[in-house]
Amino acid sequence: MKKPFFRRHSALAESRFLSFAAFLVAIGIFFALLRFVAPSAFLTLSTPILRVGTVLDTQTARVMSGFANAQTLTAERNALVLQNTALSQQNQTLAARVTDLTTLVGTSTPPVPGIVADVLARPPESPYDTLIIDSGQRAGVAIGDLVQVMGGIPIGSISAVSTNAARVVLFSAPQASTTAWVGTSRVPIVLEGAGGGSFTASVPRATNISIGDGVFVPGRGIQPIGxxxxxxxxxxxxxxxxxxxPMVNIFSLTMVEVLPLRVP
Amino acid sequence: MTARFLAILALLAPFFFPWPYVVVLTGIALIRYPVIAFVVGLELDALYASRGTGALPLATLLGALATAVALLAHRFIRAHISVT
Incomplete structure (x- = not known):
């Protein structure tokens, strides 16, 4: 008996559907195995694809900025130049004061050389508050190393590392906790990550903390964090x-500095 | 062909797009391939989850839930069509 066309068609379509679905399941199992059996290999394999994404993002931003209003951009640039000049002068004043105090006290802690790394992936690509950076074991990065932005503000620590890449867990990740101080009287608190780059902390009501009080974490001295x-x-x-x-916008991070725990 | 293209796009999306767009792309591909949600969830956790981001692999669990719901929906629709 001649088979109706629709039955043959549906049988063929069914096998194609199952084979592609089986392909997807195989990919999922591959991801899971790679992640748990060889996590550093997964980071190494992902790095080139993430790098392509970063380049595409940069090029797209460059093209889109061409459509922006030139006058608005010029005004914004002039304001930023003025702000940069003021901050540079303030930085020089503070650096001179530090030098004077160091001379007076008679001792100083030599700065630890950091490893500068490009950020390959950041929130909101990452649904968790994590970064992927392009420096790994080959550059001297190890698990537990502190990560800060250029300028010295700590933002997180290294949680996984491969040969040429590493994953950073930010202090603002949910379930991350960091010791800190708040206010001019330096009240000790525990910062709890709230996701999206923000933090919360609980203090007794008698501590008289006000809106606008600075929050500091240990770093090179005391570093402001928010x-x-x-x-x-x-x-x-x-x-x-x-x-x-926080003082740092984690959604626009492009470069970070990794401070090794162990000084060579 | 379009469904396969969307599924492959959803697989590549975690490398290029913010996670809300990944969820949208996965939701569209889910209509044809329910298992895509679980695979993309695994991929997101493999890329971005780490010690310190939580005890549970949230993306994997939510992906598995979405896959289960989509499979049930597919079964219901097929049963409904075969009855009618």
């Missing part, structure tokens, strides 16, 4: 929750 933008407290609670906005 400031308090909101205080939340239940009327009957003995503690209040600080909502902290």
């Amino acid at each position: 400031h308090v933008v909101r205080l939340d407290a239940e009327p009957a609670a003995v503690t209040e929750t600080l909502r902290i906005r």
Whole structure:
């Protein structure tokens, strides 16, 4: 008996559907095996693809900026140049003061040389507060090394490393906690990551912390990491929750500096 | 052909696009290939999850849930069509 066309067609389509679905499942199993059996190999394999993505992103931004209003861009550039000049002068003043104090005290801690790395992936590509950077074991990066932005503000630590890449967990990652200080009286707090680059912390209500107080973490000396933008407290609670906005915009990071824990 | 192209795009999306766009692309590819959600979830966790980002691989679990729901929906639709 002659088979109807639609039945043959559906049988063929069914086998093609299953074979592509099987291909997808095989890819998923491959990802899972690579991630758990050879995690450094997965980072190494992913790095070239992430690099292509970064280049495409940069080129797209360059093309799109050509459509921006020239007057607006010029005004913004002039304002940034003025701000940069003021900050450079302030930096020089502070550096001179540090030199004077070092001479007075008679001792100083030599700065640890850092490893500069390009950021290949950042939030919001990453759904967690993690970065992927293009420096790995070959450059001297190791698990646990501190990561900071250019300027010295710590942002996270190395959690996984391969030959040519590493993964950074930011201090703002959910379930990450970091010791810090807040305010002029340096009240000790524990910063809890709240995701999206922000933090929270709980303090007793009697500590008199105000909106705008700076938050600092240990680094080279004491490093500012953010400031308090909101205080939340239940009327009957003995503690209040600080909502902290970070100084660093993690969504636009392009370069970071890795400070090795072990000085060579 | 279009469905396969969307599925491959969803597989490559975690390398290039923010995660909300990855979710949208995966949601569209899910209509034809339910297993894509689980695979993309695995891929997101393999790329970006680490110790310190949480005890559970959230993207994998949510992907598995989306796949399960999509498979149930597919079965329901097929059963409904075969009955009618």
